[in-house]
Amino acid sequence: MIDSLYLAWRYIVFNRKKTITLITCISLITFLPFALKALLSESEHQLMSRAATTPLLVGAKGNSLDLVMNSLYFSKEEPDFITMKSADEIIDSGLALPIPLYTRFQAREYPIVGTSLDYFEFRHYKIEQGRAFAMLGECLIGADVASKLNLSIGDSILSSPENLFDLAGIYPLKMVITGVLEKTNSADDKAVFVDLKTAWVIQGLGHGHQDVKKMEEAGAIVNQSKNLVTASSKVKQYTEINTDNLESFHFHGDPSIYPLTAIITIPQDDKSATILRGRYLSDQQDQQIVRPKEVIEDLLGNIFRIKDFIDGVVLVVAIAMILAVMLVFSLSLRLRQKEINTIFHLGCSRATVVQLIAAEILIIVLASGILCYLSLLVLQHYQENIVHTLFIS
């Protein structure tokens, strides 16, 4: 057998281009169904594990999938806003604990998640380094953000302006990193967490500036009445919050109408959940309450229906490929008839010729298997990101 393998190896090396093409084709057709299965399994895991641990989600009426994807995976599909009043109503009902989320902004392409400290307790997260945000302008970053951007405690990160050419728009806020979350293998690894108020400051609902009264002599006041002071552009607005200017930060308007993208709602018990869900059934209600698990199950149902179709296509392609490979081998045998005759003429048996060809097939199949396995290892390394890009981002 070793001699057969040696001769087969020499033949394969001599016909390396043909062999490489053959190996690539076989590997590819073997790789495809495994890759598809691995990606779907990973997507199911990523989507479902998070959805299953989030009991209820309140958001604006509209596409429930967008609401879930944005709230659980911080996808870029932004649902309509609800207000802080909705969270207050849930607290007042005594049926559930609300965890508000505001995910409109980004910092260096990573989502900024405005929330409360309850979020980390709800997800059972530990802070690997430092501490959670405590003051306005502080942030806690996910493990991937820290490693990819090479950031650690004491560094700062700027929020990204929504539109570079909008001079009157939202200005970037420099946020100080107070902690890094442990690796969670979820969307939280790729997020920058801030207090809701910090998110509202980024939006401009809250701001800090020099004391206008102290700038009166410098001509900073344009107009002044009993209740209203109009200042000129001489008054400096702060783009960074620190202990020196913290006192100057303030919010305008009624905080109950400040925006949220969703509220994670943790009911006291099943009964509370049912009562709460009932309150959002009215047609007049401009909000919806969803079970993320049900929404993701619907999504996965569609994905798996597509997967069944793709499996069918792959099967047909695989059959065609196997037939093509058989044709290649049979044509190759015909082309090698002279060589086979030589081997017979020298005194070799048919069994040895079969053994020689079997050795070639074995090497090709083995090489294809190894290539397929290595490709699957590479896929396994990147599948989390691929799934995130394909199904979440």
Next chain:
Amino acid sequence: MINIDSLSFSYGRDGFQLSIPQLTINETEKIAIIGPSGSGKTSLLKLISGILLPQKGSISINNVIINQFSDAERRDYRISNVGFIFQDFELLEYLDTQDNILHPYRITRALTLNPEVRTRANNLAKEMGIQSKMKSLTNTLSQGEKQRTAICRAMLPKPKLILADEATGNLDPNNKTRILDALFRSTDKQKATLIAVTHDHELLGRFDRVIDFKDYCLLDAA
């Protein structure tokens, strides 16, 4: 001793018919076969080696009729006793010279590839003047070098019967003499019988006997 009796063979096409009423070849005899193309010279070599089977008659070697052997027996007989130098060399293009020479040892259990065989292969190659080409693929060899490689492959298992189909056909005069000398030397050394098909009438004087297939008459070497 090879004895051919009432042999009749045809390919069943083109009206080709080979008929040999009686032919005896003695041990260690060196026979040259001449004749026009298509007269059946190569077919006779293939019949003697057991590659082809006659429709009628018999071929016996040392009183054993080989055309009554089974396929497997004929293969074993061929690989153990016959060294065949094919007209178009029949070398494998994906093997280098060394592997082509050693090829019979890799395709049958009847022969064992060991260091002694490798040394003998190197010596044979040296004798044939192709030692420097041992690691060259056969498609990079000249016709003469391919010829010598084919001769080495046939001689290596020390066969008792050497069948050479135009063994010197592609060689220049110098190499022709050198190769024939080597072939005769090896034949003598192994006390083997040599049956060589040739068109080269200059060489006929070196054989013990010449068989002319034109009319199947036996000619004296002298």
